[in-house]
Amino acid sequence: MDKTKYLAKRNEMLQRAENFINEGKIEEAQAIRGEIEKLDKDFEDAAKEMANLNALHKNAVVLDFANKSLNPVGSQSLDQLNLDGQQQAPSKSKLTNEETETYKNAFAKNLMGLPHSNTERDLFNRINDEYSNALQTSAEHTVLVPETVKNQIWREIGELHPILDDLAMTFVPGDLILIKEENPLKNADAVVETDEVNDDDDLDFGELHLTGCELAKTITVSWKMKKMSIDAFLAYITTKLAEKMSNGLAKWVAEGKGKPGAGDTWKPQARGIVVALEAEATTPQIVTYSDADPVTYKKMTAALAKIKSGYLKGAAIYTKNDIIWNVLANIVDGTGKPIFVADSTSGGVGRIFGLVVKEEDAVSDGEILIGNVSRGYAMNANENITMYQQEFVKARKTDYMGYAIIDGDVMTTKAFALIKKS
Template structure:
């Protein structure tokens, strides 16, 4: 059976398994899940074979030595593109060696000076540009733990980013009129979302005896260390940022809105009507793509225990493990940035924008007495909402001191 046929069969089995779960047919659902696992094993073997074939077809020797014999390959993938890939790879090594105090080769020194000269020229920053691969790794880890931040539409515009937004029609909307009657002129209300940027800094300390680590180990260590804290800062701010020394979070903005029209409060435990009441707050144009964001404790202590009139749970766990599950047809995402007892529902991709105003850089400082080196990462980031109508927040009326988000 071909791969596309296997994928189609898998999709059909998934749909049928979910239907069995909804109808309390556990045994039938389990049989279909067993079939899905067998299909996944076949697909995985195909993927491994494809990856191995691709690796053989793209040997480093061909890329690094584009001589006359390899001209055909160079023409096919583009000499300039290959050259850029090589330089990026060299810059990662040059960056790591510089941070570890190791000597650079002439080629590494050339690409290191060139990359940072361009970076320093375009910003006032005096740090060293962190390679794209490291930055991507940092943000990837952050986005895995904080899906609200991941779902925001992103830009990389230096300086302030201004986005015009349509707030509504004051008068003159579409109307029924008599043949001889002139329709009212349309008057629109427009606003602006201005993302100026907030500074974000994180320092990782490395003992000198650790600086003998390999380039690969250093990159892995730095990526994880910076992601652990930068990720928490970005992810928590996406929800709870105050707007003072940090961007304003979505939940903070919903709670601060006059009359809190997008906030639904509940007493005790979350009930069926509380969820439907929150969903009703979302404007119809954003409802279909809305996602439910909740922390792990609230998901399993509350949402997973809500049942219909027949006692069947409303939350449907994803048996494949590709997602957490669904509630009322909306995907549920576990996000450490939400407070205990709170549930955020909304179409993030169409209503929230983030901008990295300045690329992430790294400065270092040696401490002789402590025999250690501080590596300080620095970037400028901002985000904001185009409209609050695409969100609803379910929040307890009286809550005990909430746990610190990000934990």
């Protein structure tokens, strides 16, 4: 039953119930009320199920962050590089399964200050010498992270922040230039005759330059912690580094300041989505609200209307937990029905208009970011995760720093909309 038929039937039943009351037929009116309540429940259940089905049509299956990274045409794929994506000399042979496990143990023992066997020491030194030579670096404390450990860090990074899990990230060594079309629908209505030459100059193409920004996060471990087993220690280090690196990376994607200009004092960062939207003249992709003019059904539809056709498929709604339950969950339509459908099976906490609502702490207080991150934002790691360590003997502690060179920027602002408090 569609909404029009539902409302018509409901109004007709209400009128019948009122007539019975006016005639003093209370039992008949009560029976009609029971039918109305059943009709409301049936319609609400049908609406929820339809929203669920629509979301399945619109949203692709979310893959784990570590396994859905991309390699543009002309770059080496991860399985073509030694140690899964690290910038190695291509002539070196891949490690065997036995060597991979040996290097993992050697890596852990190096972090824990444990002695190596001869085989572990030789393999560890050879691989890290090759890595340093490939990067032309003389850093003494850098250590190549094993494939399994590195992938686990990336996987946990994606699990900690939905906005990162939705990224289609690339791992291309060095600077990366991506071609983007500034106005993809400019010539959509143009007709090219068979004897005419298409004017390529009419197409608006631009370039997105992704260079490199240092993402470096440090954790401190007491020497007592090194008494763990190797597997437990690696799991602990992986989780702690993933937590810190994911917080920094997610903040970059949402609100990174970009490259500093003259007079700016911050270090280079990837440029965030919100920063790109606020930088546009007249801020066409932003809807504002205030205490006197709160977020309503109309403001939500106004924000969705700002996203260009084609980008809504795969889009999501990102905001903090308090906004989800204090604002979004209380928005109602013209009939007084909430538009938020609670659902924890879709990769978020619920849906609005078929879009998954995801709790994302990287979004600032009071802001609701809507958009297609996988298609509207590009991020490249031109140097994958390495690890540095430094010992502090007097304090009996060790610092471990996860380090990567990453850059990102918005491919098109038309893939996003922002609702923010004015």
